[in-house]
Structure formats: structure tokens, C-alpha cells
Amino acid sequence: MNDASGKAHLRRLAAARRDRLTAVERQRKAAALAEAAPTIHRLARGGVVSCFSSFGNELDTAPLIAALDRLGCRLALPVVGRKGHPLTFRPWRPGDEMKPGPFGILQPLPERGRVEPSLFLAPLLLFDREGYRLGYGGGFYDRTLQEARSRRKILAIGLAFAEQEFPRVPRESYDQRLDGVLTDEGIVRCQGGGIAHSLPW
Template identity: 50%
Template sequence: MRRHAKAARKDAFARHGATAAADIARHGIAFAGRAAPAVVSGFLAIGEEIDPTPLMLRLMAEGYRLCLPVMEAKGKPLLFRAWSPGDPLGEVTWGIREPLPEAPVLDPDIVLGPLLAFDTLGYRLGYGGGFYDRTLARLRALKPVVSIGLAFDEQRVDAVPRVDYDERLDWILTPSGPLKCQSA
């Protein structure tokens, strides 16, 4: 399924990649019900992921505080460090760029995440490391958190395979607009 989902995302990126980031940014995240100065974790796109940078710039202009994920180790939840455009970044595994260790640690109120495929129940197919599932479980044990997957409309599937530790997303934000995930 990952192979098929990667191919579908690659095709969608080829068709819409130039405009998808701007479309996502135009929608904003008011639908999530969390006002600034809430902390939003974004990510820096790799490969054919939708680039969330225009959305993060809009959110920063609206007064949200931003952070980016940091991988501490395999099998551990992500850590989040404060980030603003222009802050220095280090490159780690898979070409992912992360804030440096000097950046303050934050626990986000809203988590934006990449994915390979999604269904209407809010299950996401990721890259297989379980980082976002462990992270959402940790954050949800601390406080209410809104999770938003960023995806092309073409990444929607009938059902994502899942196991008992998979965490559901609350929303999917596509270039055509936000989709509230249904109750399981």
C-alpha cells in the first residue's frame, strides 16, 4: 500500500505541486478551533510532500507560535523545538531538517503532519516508523491536541490498514479544503 500511495502522491505532486502549498495556506486552520497564540508544529517537506511553509508563514503572521519536529531516536516520540523562518537548521536522516538543540522545546497544541494516504476516519498511512502515532499519544496524555494531516485530495483511500496503537487525525487539510474526520 505504501508503494501505491507514494506513486499516487508523486502523480498528485506533479499535477498540483506548484499550487497546492498556496491553496493549503489560503484555507488556514481556523476550522481547528484553536486561536493564536497556540503552538503549531509544522514540518519541512521532503520529496513530494505538500510544502507547509506558506501555511506556517500565514500562521506566524496571525500570532501562532511555531515549532518543528525533532527525531530523538527510533521508537521514541518526536520532540518539538521552537522555529521561526531563518532559524538555523541541522540536516539529519532522510534529508530532514530540524531546529538545533539550542532551540527551546515546546509541546504543540496543533500538530500538522505529512502522510502517504488517509481515510475519512482519520487514519493515516505514514512512512512506517510510528513517530507520529507515539507523538500524538504522548501529547494527548498531556493536553487536548488537534492533529491535522496535510495531503493532496488524491491521497484519500477507502481504508487505511491500522492496529490498536494507531492514532487518528482530527482533520485532513487538502488543497480543496479541510475535511473533519468521522468518528470511528
Template identity: 45%
Template sequence: MISKSTLRTEMRARRRRLAVEAPDAALRAAANLPADWPGTPVATYGLYHPIGSELDPGAIRIAGARAALPVVVGRDAPLAFRLYSSGDALEPDALGILAPTSRAETVWPDVLFVPVLAFDGRGGRLGQGGGFYDRTIAALRARGPVWVVGVAYAGQEVGDLPLEPHDQRLDAILTEAGFRLIAAA
């Protein structure tokens, strides 16, 4: 089986190519989120600030819920989430990624949209390798139910990913080609 490191290199190149080929993919993906999903009340949902060729989740909305963005608070810590509305001030977090300021309210999202380098049909997710989202998803799931939705180009799907025990699975995937719930493995 291919190593995660090798797969990351290949998938970064693929994602860059897909971004050029489908510049409208982010808007099409957002339009694919069903209006009646998840069918339970959602107070807050977590998005992310896209880096490089990551699919931009900025157009994703869940009616009646508030959006939040992640904040890196430490290299080995889960991400924190702070409420964010378009136009709110942003500042660099501990890794230099733009995030809501410390004046924004910290929240625990009910739905978390996460960036993806690669995904498989069983909910496997390959990220950048820092473990931030795995730690964050584990912490959120320890608090209670949370929906974790990968946001990706459809062309980022691969066969079975080489997962380790700490790797957290997706509950659904949102792409420019559609929205898919993933059955528990």
C-alpha cells in the same frame, strides 16, 4: 485487504504524480485553513520539514501562535518539537532531516500538522512506516488535548485504511480542496 507495504508503494507514486499535477497545492491548502479554527487558544503548532513529494506546510499559520518543527531524537522515541521562525538555523537530526538546532526552545504543540501518504474519511492515516508520528501523537494526547491535522493532496484519500491498534487517527484533514473536521469514529 491490501497490505500497508503495498499501499505505501502505490501511494508514494500517486503523491509524486499529484505533486507534478498541482504545484500550487501547498499554498491552496494553507489558504483553506479557517482563520477562526480551532476556536480555542493555541500557543504553538507543529509543522514538518517536507521530504520528497510531501505537501509543504510552510505557508500554514495560526494567528498569535508560534511555529515549531520536529526533531528526531531516537529511532523509538516520540519526536521533540523546537520553536522555529523562517530563517532560523537548521541542522540534521538523528535521521539526517533538517531540524531546529538544540539552542531552540523545546515545546509541546497544541496543534500538530502531520504529513500523510494516505488518509480515509474516518481519520485513518498512513505514514512512512517508522511510527514516529504515531508515538508522538500518543505522547501529546497523553499530556492533554491536541488537534492532529493531516496535510495532503485531496487525491491521497482512499477507502478504509488497514489500521492497527497503535495507529493514531487524525482530527482533521487539510488539502488544496478544503479543510474537513473528522467525526470521532
């Protein structure tokens, strides 16, 4: 099995794990995730937190985002641009007008301008405790984190169901490690992922 077919198999495995969760379980897990909002707020240290709108069977981020907004976090959502380029981010709060972007995912309006997050909340299909994540194959977050890390100090935290943990995620030289992963069972501090050793949790 080559790398491409191996990752395709793991993506199907991850999707099947998510599909097995009931609506009640999903609601409970989303609420549990939101309980970590004070920790995320503290880690952001007044900087912008990039969130993402849940898509398909992803963990529902709405309760966490609402909790961060109540705490006064400065929030942003990603905007997909040209293929092969990093994401950009626009300021956003729950209730702000949005429109569908590529892949049908809602994103803030262009007139909102741009911001540079200091803490990235990243979607994923699978993760391991070394900080590697398996995404959807577009490479958007790897490029985005690489570009951001080349210019400033950031934190990258994945959001996932606990069931999305995997013993070892395949990795390439261009893959960007996460500093931690927030699941419905708590925060996983990833070993060896950039500045993870200095995180105050």
C-alpha cells in the same frame, strides 16, 4: 497478503499518486492549502503549532507555514530522537537556522529549547475519513500523539493532497486517529477521531 506487505503496497500506491502531479499542480495545491491558515490559527487558540518541513514529493508546506507566521502563530518543528521514542519539538520561525537531522530532514538547533504543541500538523501518505493515516512506517507520530493525548488536550490535523484520500486505511490498535485533514480542497473533519465532534468547522 499480510499486513506488512499490504501497507508496503499502499505506500507505493500513494507515492505513485503524488508522482503523477505536475509541478504546476503542486504549486497550485500548496497555495490552496495556505488559504486555510486563518482556520489553523484560530484552532490553535494561542498554543504552539507543530509543522514539518516537506520532504521528497510531499505537499509543499512552505506557503502554509509562511501564512501562519504572518498571522503570529507560535510555530515549532519536530526533532527525531531515539528509535521507538516520541518526537520532541523546538520553536522555529521561517528563516531560523537549521541543520540536517536523521533522514536528512532539516530541524531547529538544540539551543532553541523545547515546546509542547497544542496543534499537530502531521505528514502522511494516505488518509481516510475515519481519521486513520498511513505514514512512513516509523511510528513517530503515533507515539507522539499518544504521549501528548495522555497528558493534555490536543488537535491532530494531517496535511495532504486531496488525491491521498483512500476509502479505508489499514489500522492497528496503536494507531492514533487524526481529528481532521487539511487538503488543497479544504478541511476534512474526520469521524470518530478523538475530539473531532467538537471542532468548530
